[in-house]
Amino acid sequence: MKKKLKANHSIVKLILDFESDTGFRNFCAHWKEPETEYSSPEIRDIVQNWKNIESKIECDNCHKFIRYEKVDGYEHISCPCRELNLKAEEYHEIEE
Numbered sequence: 001m002k003k004k005l006k007a008n009h010s011i012v013k014l015i016l017d018f019e020s021d022t023g024f025r026n027f028c029a030h031w032k033e034p035e036t037e038y039s040s041p042e043i044r045d046i047v048q049n050w051k052n053i054e055s056k057i058e059c060d061n062c063h064k065f066i067r068y069e070k071v072d073g074y075e076h077i078s079c080p081c082r083e084l085n086l087k088a089e090e091y092h093e094i095e096e
């Protein structure tokens, strides 16, 4: 299991890259506006990208997504049950 999680380290970067994507930022900023049209291929690509990420960060055990938490000074990137856990040290390596 640990080996698998280590291999999944790249997912964190994938998410950060995705979040820094301008299109996605616009999507987040405007998705509540009913007059905004989001049926364009560009938005469909963004949604599809996110679906791909989602499928990799959902815990098979508790069926929750991984999330960032800081507990007692230790940084976790894991689901609530800690079954799915991206190691904090690895996360630090890609944190600017």
Ligand SMILES: [Zn+2]
Binding pocket: 059, 060, 061, 062, 063, 064, 079, 080, 081, 082, 083, 084
């Ligand atoms: Zn879990």
